[in-house]
Amino acid sequence: MARMELNNLKKLYGSVEVMRDINLDIEDGEFIVLVGPSGCGKSTLLRMIAGLEPISGGEFLIDGDRMNEMRPRDRDIAMVFQSYALYPHMDVERNMGFSMEIRGESASERKARVLDAAKILGLDKLLKRYPKELSGGQRQRVAMGRAIIRDPRAFLFDEPLSNLDASLRVEMRLEIARLHQKLGATMVYVTHDQVEALTLADRIVVLEGGNIQQVGSPLELYERPANKFVAQFIGSPTMNVVPVSSAQGGVTLANGVTIPTLKDVNPVNAAELGIRPEHIDVVPLGAGDFDAVADVVEHLGSDTNLFVRIDGIGPMMVRVHGNIPKQPGDSVGLKLQRENIHLFASDGQRLRAEDALAA
Amino acid sequence: MSITAPRTPVLMIGKYVAISFYLIFALFPLYWLLKIALTPDQLIFTEGTNLVPSQMTFANFTSVLFKTDFLAYFGNSLVVSLGTAAITTMVAAGAGYAFSRFHFGGKKIIIAVMLITQMFPLLMIIAPIYKIIASLGLLNSLTSLIIVYTAFNIPFATFLMQSFFDGIPKDLEEAAMMDGCTRFQALRKVIFPLTLPGLGATLGFVFTAAWSELLFALMLISKNDTMTFPVGLLTFVSKFSVDWGQMMAAGVLALIPSCLFFIFIQRYLVQGLTSGAVKG
Ligand SMILES: Nc1ncnc2c1ncn2[C@@H]1O[C@H](COP(=O)(O)OP(=O)(O)OP(=O)(O)O)[C@@H](O)[C@H]1O
Ligand SMILES: [Mg+2]
Numbered sequence: 187m188a189r190m191e192l193n194n195l196k197k198l199y200g201s202v203e204v205m206r207d208i209n210l211d212i213e214d215g216e217f218i219v220l221v222g223p224s225g226c227g228k229s230t231l232l233r234m235i236a237g238l239e240p241i242s243g244g245e246f247l248i249d250g251d252r253m254n255e256m257r258p259r260d261r262d263i264a265m266v267f268q269s270y271a272l273y274p275h276m277d278v279e280r281n282m283g284f285s286m287e288i289r290g291e292s293a294s295e296r297k298a299r300v301l302d303a304a305k306i307l308g309l310d311k312l313l314k315r316y317p318k319e320l321s322g323g324q325r326q327r328v329a330m331g332r333a334i335i336r337d338p339r340a341f342l343f344d345e346p347l348s349n350l351d352a353s354l355r356v357e358m359r360l361e362i363a364r365l366h367q368k369l370g371a372t373m374v375y376v377t378h379d380q381v382e383a384l385t386l387a388d389r390i391v392v393l394e395g396g397n398i399q400q401v402g403s404p405l406e407l408y409e410r411p412a413n414k415f416v417a418q419f420i421g422s423p424t425m426n427v428v429p430v431s432s433a434q435g436g437v438t439l440a441n442g443v444t445i446p447t448l449k450d451v452n453p454v455n456a457a458e459l460g461i462r463p464e465h466i467d468v469v470p471l472g473a474g475d476f477d478a479v480a481d482v483v484e485h486l487g488s489d490t491n492l493f494v495r496i497d498g499i500g501p502m503m504v505r506v507h508g509n510i511p512k513q514p515g516d517s518v519g520l521k522l523q524r525e526n527i528h529l530f531a532s533d534g535q536r537l538r539a540e541d542a543l544a545a
Numbered sequence: 546m547s548i549t550a551p552r553t554p555v556l557m558i559g560k561y562v563a564i565s566f567y568l569i570f571a572l573f574p575l576y577w578l579l580k581i582a583l584t585p586d587q588l589i590f591t592e593g594t595n596l597v598p599s600q601m602t603f604a605n606f607t608s609v610l611f612k613t614d615f616l617a618y619f620g621n622s623l624v625v626s627l628g629t630a631a632i633t634t635m636v637a638a639g640a641g642y643a644f645s646r647f648h649f650g651g652k653k654i655i656i657a658v659m660l661i662t663q664m665f666p667l668l669m670i671i672a673p674i675y676k677i678i679a680s681l682g683l684l685n686s687l688t689s690l691i692i693v694y695t696a697f698n699i700p701f702a703t704f705l706m707q708s709f710f711d712g713i714p715k716d717l718e719e720a721a722m723m724d725g726c727t728r729f730q731a732l733r734k735v736i737f738p739l740t741l742p743g744l745g746a747t748l749g750f751v752f753t754a755a756w757s758e759l760l761f762a763l764m765l766i767s768k769n770d771t772m773t774f775p776v777g778l779l780t781f782v783s784k785f786s787v788d789w790g791q792m793m794a795a796g797v798l799a800l801i802p803s804c805l806f807f808i809f810i811q812r813y814l815v816q817g818l819t820s821g822a823v824k825g
Contacts, residue, residue: 238719259725271716275738285724288734332724 196243441498618777641706709743
């Protein structure tokens with residue numbers, strides 16, 4: 187079990203700084219998910235934790251011990267690779283038991299432990315197969331098994347499910363959640379997938395351009411994003427963001443409509459307003475904040491997505507729970523749920539009560 | 546990797562005709578070698594271009610084996626070729642691994658210099674090489690040939706090995722290190738077994754190159770007891786005549802090690818050992 191501290195971690199490739207000011211404390215047994223757009227440094231950060239990538243600056247501690255100079259083998263961390271990285275010349279059994287083989291444990295011990303893990307993962311019939319004789323999902327399980335066998339202090343996953351098809355991904359996601367509950371080990375998990383991030387994480391770390399944008403529980407990030415980037419990155423479908431100017435006691439949209447703001451938000455610096463598609467209500471014409479024309483209507487059964495056009499503002503997306511009888515071309519009234527409006531300053535920071543007090 | 550078979554009979558026949566044509570074209574010289582080796586001396590010229598000799602004999606083989614120095618040449622060639630192949634492959638494997646996995650200062654320059662060495666015609670550097678070897682007192686020694694062949698083959702062999710290492714996903718090595726290996730253990734237990742095809746190909750390539758090399762062997766060796774096989778072959782050419790039958794018989798015998806060598810390594814050459822390592 188492990189508590190990790192990342193203090194001012196920095197990564198340079200040559201003279202290019204790809205990560206900076208990475209500060210993060212990971213509690214023992216916590217499930218941390220790293221998300222961010224492609225190239226933001228998720229894999230780099232994971233590999234620095236693993237010891238596969240030298241740390242250019244700052245300090246990385248596990249349980250209080252400095253890790254910067256430690257080799258991967260001395261850190262006692264297991265990693266599951268996106269490519270699975272199974273050893274092609276070894277059968278499943280040897281693949282899974284490889285770490286024990288390196289540690290010089292006896293063959294009988296190895297066999298027993300591998301069989302135990304294989305049973306958990308449903309691999310016990312496949313122990314004599316070679317990686318090329320396995321399906322993608324089975325390879326994935328072997329890769330997980332190889333990590334579990336070691337009983338390490340922490341697990342690292344780099345997009346472990348991205349090569350699987352949708353249904354298998356759901357299944358493996360549950361498997362990983364179960365594994366985390368059972369082992370109670372610290373896990374750091376990189377993913378592109380919102381659902382994976384929101385369902386698995388105790389806390390999500392949003393990275394962009396080598397910086398941490400925000401760290402928080404899935405709900406925190408959804409409800410109180412620190413800035414526009416996080417607001418638009420977390421949540422699917424994406425939050426609508428439109429320009430506004432500040433007005434007395436509220437903000438004015440580009441079409442001249444003024445939306446009053448809650449009293450704990452100071453609208454003085456507001457440059458943009460954000461509202462999630464699911465936080466816009468469809469109301470009778472004229473009864474809302476403004477009216478709009480539906481361009482495209484998607485009936486998903488459980489939800490209805492409206493892609494609307496608003497005069498003077500432009501396109502927005504609205505998601506309504508349930509099935510509503512709207513057709514493309516219909517006009518609808520729209521009302522923004524006041525408590526779910528986010529205001530952003532011109533630098534993208536979200537305006538909050540704290541800012542109001544400071545201003 | 547498997548190619549779907551042509552569906553119509555016409556395509557099938559076309560395919561076999563093409564393959565047969567290719568095989569006949571490639572193998573005909575070898576057949577001719579064998580044919581002349583088996584033809585009795587007195588019939589070589591009278592029967593000229595007949596495809597099959599009217600009589601066959603193993604006399605050429607027995608006289609090559611027991612009445613000439615052929616076996617000594619053969620042994621010398623074997624020592625030189627195996628030595629060259631082993632040393633070259635070892636150096637090339639190390640260098641190829643470094644080029645494939647590490648970044649270090651001067652890497653580009655070293656690669657460029659190695660490429661340049663491949664551009665000179667060998668004829669240009671024969672004289673300097675001769676002088677160097679002579680001043681080292683290594684003339685007429687097999688060692689000199691091993692040194693020269695190794696030097697010439699290392700650049701290409703290194704590129705060959707590098708491309709094989711490049712073909713092995715870096716993830717595998719890293720997975721091994723996460724599993725508790727040192728870099729060297731990862732190399733030995735994971736990378737090395739997967740590089741066997743590459744090692745096989747490189748060994749085979751260097752072995753054949755050294756086995757059939759004539760120019761330097763001719764320049765650096767003039768004593769009968771250190772002659773390699775290609776030089777020895779020239780002793781069948783006397784001032785007045787060429788002993789074709791024996792020469793061809795010697796040629797046939799000389800093919801044997803190359804063939805054996807390739808039979809031995811071909812399973813490494815054709816096997817895609819890394820398949821299944823990563824999601825394919
Ligand atoms: N060996 C390298 N040399 C130079 N720059 C590198 C190297 N490896 C990665 N980078 C840079 O570091 C940054 C972070 O890369 P990283 O692989 O961590 O991104 P990522 O968040 O994992 O992206 P993805 O989601 O596409 O996997 C990128 O901008 C990349 O260009
Ligand atoms: Mg990545």
